Amino acid sequence: xxxxxxxxxxxxxxAPAPSFAGVELTVPDLGSPDDQATLVDxxxxxxxxxxxDEPICRLALGxxxxxxxxxxxxxxxxxFATPGEGVRGGDSLAEIAPAADGSELASSxxxASSxxxASSxxxxxxxxxxxxxxxSSNENAASTGDFGSDVAPASDGEPARTGSEPEAxxxxxxxxxxxxxxxxxEPEPLSEVAPLEQEREEPFYAGEPPGEAGEPDLEPEQPEPxxxxxxxxxxxxxxxxxxxxxxxxxxVASPRQPETTSDVKASGDDAVNWSHWHSxxxxxxxxxxxxxxxxxxGTGTGGRIRKRDVIAHIEGAARS
Amino acid sequence: xxPKYRGVIPWITYVDAxxxxxxxxxxxxxxxxxxxxxxxxxxxRPTDELVSEFGPSRVREHxxxxxxxxxxSAAASExxxxxxxxxxxALGDADAGALAAAVxxxxxxxxxxxxxxxxxxxxxxxxxxxxxxPELKVVSPATAADAKGxxxxxxxxxxxxxxxxxxxxxxxxxxxxxxxxxxxPLGEARLVRQGTEIVVLAHGAAAVAAERAAKQMPxxxxxxxxxxxxxxxxxxxxxxxxxxxxxxxxEQPGTATGLAASLVELIYEELPxxxxxxxxxxxxxxxxxxxxxxxxxxxxxxxxxLVAF
Numbered sequence: 001x002x003x004x005x006x007x008x009x010x011x012x013x014x015a016p017a018p019s020f021a022g023v024e025l026t027v028p029d030l031g032s033p034d035d036q037a038t039l040v041d042x043x044x045x046x047x048x049x050x051x052x053d054e055p056i057c058r059l060a061l062g063x064x065x066x067x068x069x070x071x072x073x074x075x076x077x078x079x080f081a082t083p084g085e086g087v088r089g090g091d092s093l094a095e096i097a098p099a100a101d102g103s104e105l106a107s108s109x110x111x112a113s114s115x116x117x118a119s120s121x122x123x124x125x126x127x128x129x130x131x132x133x134x135x136s137s138n139e140n141a142a143s144t145g146d147f148g149s150d151v152a153p154a155s156d157g158e159p160a161r162t163g164s165e166p167e168a169x170x171x172x173x174x175x176x177x178x179x180x181x182x183x184x185x186e187p188e189p190l191s192e193v194a195p196l197e198q199e200r201e202e203p204f205y206a207g208e209p210p211g212e213a214g215e216p217d218l219e220p221e222q223p224e225p226x227x228x229x230x231x232x233x234x235x236x237x238x239x240x241x242x243x244x245x246x247x248x249x250x251x252v253a254s255p256r257q258p259e260t261t262s263d264v265k266a267s268g269d270d271a272v273n274w275s276h277w278h279s280x281x282x283x284x285x286x287x288x289x290x291x292x293x294x295x296x297x298g299t300g301t302g303g304r305i306r307k308r309d310v311i312a313h314i315e316g317a318a319r320s
Numbered sequence: 321x322x323p324k325y326r327g328v329i330p331w332i333t334y335v336d337a338x339x340x341x342x343x344x345x346x347x348x349x350x351x352x353x354x355x356x357x358x359x360x361x362x363x364x365r366p367t368d369e370l371v372s373e374f375g376p377s378r379v380r381e382h383x384x385x386x387x388x389x390x391x392x393s394a395a396a397s398e399x400x401x402x403x404x405x406x407x408x409x410a411l412g413d414a415d416a417g418a419l420a421a422a423v424x425x426x427x428x429x430x431x432x433x434x435x436x437x438x439x440x441x442x443x444x445x446x447x448x449x450x451x452x453x454p455e456l457k458v459v460s461p462a463t464a465a466d467a468k469g470x471x472x473x474x475x476x477x478x479x480x481x482x483x484x485x486x487x488x489x490x491x492x493x494x495x496x497x498x499x500x501x502x503x504x505p506l507g508e509a510r511l512v513r514q515g516t517e518i519v520v521l522a523h524g525a526a527a528v529a530a531e532r533a534a535k536q537m538p539x540x541x542x543x544x545x546x547x548x549x550x551x552x553x554x555x556x557x558x559x560x561x562x563x564x565x566x567x568x569x570x571e572q573p574g575t576a577t578g579l580a581a582s583l584v585e586l587i588y589e590e591l592p593x594x595x596x597x598x599x600x601x602x603x604x605x606x607x608x609x610x611x612x613x614x615x616x617x618x619x620x621x622x623x624x625x626l627v628a629f
Contacts, residue, residue, distance in 0.1 A: 029383050029384075031382070031383060031387045032382070032383070032387075279565070279595060279596045279597060280592055280593045280594065280595050280596075281565045281593065281594050281595055281596045282596065283593075284593045284594070300628065300629050301628060301629045304629065306596060306629070307565045307596040308517070
């Protein structure tokens with residue numbers, strides 16, 4: 001790409017060509033290194049203040065036109081292409097001199113975001129057909145207003161500049177107004193909900209002792225069966241083992257009760273569940289070969305009967 | 321006519337096997353194109369060596385996923401057979417539409433590169449990016465031989481095929497690969513090891529980790545490398561799950577969305593009465609997968625836990 005600056009304006013600060021004092025803006029990736037885009041026009045001129053993400057020029061790639069946006073806030077100091085010229089991806093387009101110090105950069109970025117609020121608010125409130133025009137004029141106005149106050153001597157005048165400040169002020173107030181009611185609403189339900197949660201949580205975790213104080217309606221009537229309820233699956237298996245072998249039901253039932261009374265928490269429940277839980281294949285094998293599972297010694301987790309235990313039992317029975 | 325099968329190349333890396341497959345197919349069929357992204361990660365890529373033989377018109381470099389997909393759908397609808405290389409880490413939600421359009425434009429192969437070098441893995445997984453259409457086939461090889469064989473059959477397949485490869489395996493997997501036109505049919509799983517106690521279902525890099533873990537418990541842990549994720553080899557999965565009764569699904573990071581669900585569904589649908597333990601799904605986090613030893617270790621732990629259950 002050629003380095004020839006545009007002939008329209010003299011550069012305010014002439015820097016040596018290869019080094020960039022400011023931020024270099026390049027032509028974005030065009031998809032293929034062979035593709036060439038044409039510069040349509042500059043939406044910003046040399047000396048214009050530019051906000052971050054503000055369009056500075058338009059490129060045409062075939063039928064498609066798109067904008068190149070600034071990556072930094074500052075002042076447009078140099079351009080390297082004239083309208084109608086062809087550019088390729090990665091070519092230098094322009095140079096932006098960043099705003100003088102960090103605080104100004106930050107403030108301009110903040111400003112850019114609040115400016116979005118402003119324009120979108122206008123959209124929402126007015127909602128007429130002219131909203132596009134409002135949007136663009138606000139955008140220009142806000143940005144130039146910003147830089148007019150902060151950085152640079154005025155460049156090519158943009159008429160709406162003075163109007164922008166009140167609008168921005170208006171725009172900044174609605175977000176605050178939005179925040180306040182939320183803050184007011186939140187603390188009230190929180191103070192109400194929190195004690196409720198505490199009341200609910202305690203009986204769940206602690207089991208017996210809060211049960212006495214926590215839910216007086218249900219528990220005084222049945223204080224003793226309550227712990228027996230917790231391992232619900234267990235009675236079912238017990239019932240099944242009743243069917244299979246009534247004698248065995250009693251010894252199974254008796255060791256279970258001390259477990260539930262001593263270990264209220266989850267670990268105890270797991271152990272109980274697994275030792276009484278027969279997997280589908282274990283049940284199927286037992287049924288198929290007429291094995292009484294109470295005679296099989298489980299070697300799995302928590303004394304669970306594994307498939308190999310049943311098979312070993314069947315094979316052992318076949319041998320003897 | 322070239323001979324279909326000559327012998328075995330004894331030592332070849334995963335990435336060289338992919339190059340070999342592409343070379344075989346590009347020599348055979350002039351409509352086969354390679355579309356790759358610009359090299360970003362610095363790892364060797366299968367298409368690197370092909371440019372000198374076939375030139376930049378058949379081995380094209382593009383700048384990003386959308387541009388590759390657009391070119392691929394155009395080429396596929398013109399009757400060409402594009403083989404695209406897409407880095408999964410670079411694909412986002414916005415690309416799902418382009419991906420769906422490319423997949424529905426005709427026969428093409430999408431090589432989805434995952435792994436730590438390819439921009440990491442997205443937390444949501446690539447399966448959500450793939451459109452749920454029955455024509456789409458998905459394969460994920462774990463060995464160099466399968467990488468070659470599956471890529472060749474993916475290119476020859478009349479439907480769109482997603483070829484999921486892990487760049488972590490590129491240079492770490494080395495094995496013997498049949499010379500010439502080695503074809504591995506889609507839809508067949510590979511029985512890696514036989515085991516009596518549990519079977520591990522895995523694919524891609526996870527299958528490699530599962531194989532390592534299984535070697536530490538010989539005879540007990542069986543491993544099935546699924547290879548083909550759509551369609552699944554239902555017979556192999558059902559047979560092994562029926563034999564052992566305990567199933568562990570190991571997934572490489574980024575795949576935790578759809579595959580395990582469909583495997584669990586398949587197993588509980590086909591053989592609920594044969595299960596000796598609930599099907600366990602081991603999702604490996606990205607940090608664990610970063611170091612291969614750690615990954616193998618967590619698979620080993622899960623295996624021994626399940627064997628003891």
